[in-house]
Amino acid sequence: xxxxxxxxxxxxxxxxxxxxxxxxxxxxxxxxxxxxxxxxxxxxxxxxxxxxxxxxxxxxxxxxxxxxxxxxxxxxxxxxxxxxxxxxxxxxxxxxxxxxxxxxxxxxxxx
Amino acid sequence: xxxxxxxxxxxxxxxxxxxxxxxxxxxxxxxxxxxxxxxxxxxxxxxxxxxxxxxxxxxxxxxxxxxxxxxxxxxxxxxxxxxxxxxxxxxxxxxxxxxxxxxxxxxxxxxxxxxxxxx
Numbered sequence: 001x002x003x004x005x006x007x008x009x010x011x012x013x014x015x016x017x018x019x020x021x022x023x024x025x026x027x028x029x030x031x032x033x034x035x036x037x038x039x040x041x042x043x044x045x046x047x048x049x050x051x052x053x054x055x056x057x058x059x060x061x062x063x064x065x066x067x068x069x070x071x072x073x074x075x076x077x078x079x080x081x082x083x084x085x086x087x088x089x090x091x092x093x094x095x096x097x098x099x100x101x102x103x104x105x106x107x108x109x110x111x
Numbered sequence: 112x113x114x115x116x117x118x119x120x121x122x123x124x125x126x127x128x129x130x131x132x133x134x135x136x137x138x139x140x141x142x143x144x145x146x147x148x149x150x151x152x153x154x155x156x157x158x159x160x161x162x163x164x165x166x167x168x169x170x171x172x173x174x175x176x177x178x179x180x181x182x183x184x185x186x187x188x189x190x191x192x193x194x195x196x197x198x199x200x201x202x203x204x205x206x207x208x209x210x211x212x213x214x215x216x217x218x219x220x221x222x223x224x225x226x227x228x229x230x
Contacts, residue, residue, distance in 0.1 A: 043113065043201050043221030044154070087154075091217075099219065101154035 003027070004088045009106040012082075018075040020105050022088030025069040031090045033064060034099070035073045039084040044101075047073065047086075078109045114138065115222035117202050123228045129190040132225045136183055136204030142166065143185040144205070144219060145177055149198035160185055161208035192229045199224045 005023040012018040024033060034049040048055055048062045050071070055062045061074040075082055087104040114137035124130055136143050145157040147170075156169035160179035171177075174192075179185045189196060203219040 038154075041199060041224065041226075043115070043203070043223055044219075045113070046218050046220065049218070099156060103153060 003090045003100065004102055006086070006088055006102060006105045008103060009108070011108050011110055012075075012078045014080060014109055014111050015077055018078040018082065018107055018109070020073040020075075020086050020088075020107060021070065022073070023070045024088070024090050027068050027090050028092070031092050033062065033068075033071050034089045034091055035060070035062065036087045036089065036099075036101075037082075037084040038087070038104070039081075044087065049091075078107075080109050080111065083107060083109045113220040113222065115202060115204050115220055117200075117222040117225050119225060120223070121226050121228075123230065124192060125230055126192055126194060128192050128229075129188065130192065130227065132187040132189070132200050132202075132227075134185045134187070134202030134204075134222060136185070136202075137220055140204035140206050140220070141183065142205045142208050142217075143179055143183070144203040145171075145185070145187050146201040146203065146221075147198050148201060148224075149195075152198075154201070157187070159208075166208055189227070194229050197227055197229045199226050 035047040036044040038044045048060050050062045064071045085104040085106050087101050089099050116135045118133045141162045144159045148154045157171040158177050159167040163179050174190050177187045201221050201224045203221045205217050205219045207217045
């Protein structure tokens, strides 16, 4: 069972920022937050991960609250190609072999 | 393109049969992971191999088995197939083996999947 809670679906206007929340209230000190996305039936694609500091890469930004119980993935300028299911996953540094995917958030970017 | 390849793309077979799915990891990756994605169960981790040895096991049925060969490609064998085995099967690879490796080394890169249909 996944250790995260995400809204089942969200809409976003093209060109606007998409903010996807994730609750991981039981996260422990050695666990990282990872985000993946799956476009239609393609293989999941890695987006970003973080421990406690905010992170940014060419795809997205990850904002983790100070207590680490929740995080937000930000796609700064969403495009139609960002329509996908987004998964927030908590993985331990010490035992991070398997990833437990929950139901994710289905993001629909609308023109 | 993640660099992970899977064959075949589609497979249609009958109940009771046996099939083999193949995965080639990204160049330099030592770990291969197998996942099953069905409509009612979502993405579920099945098994991981690291440098030829089984490293972690998830919700893999006894009818299923996997192995990783010296050239690091992996095969997932599914036998006595049932209708409920119809699903997308994904393979992923990473540099590291998990357990205590730096997170960068355990980013998993997924292949395009094999769609299995059991009739």
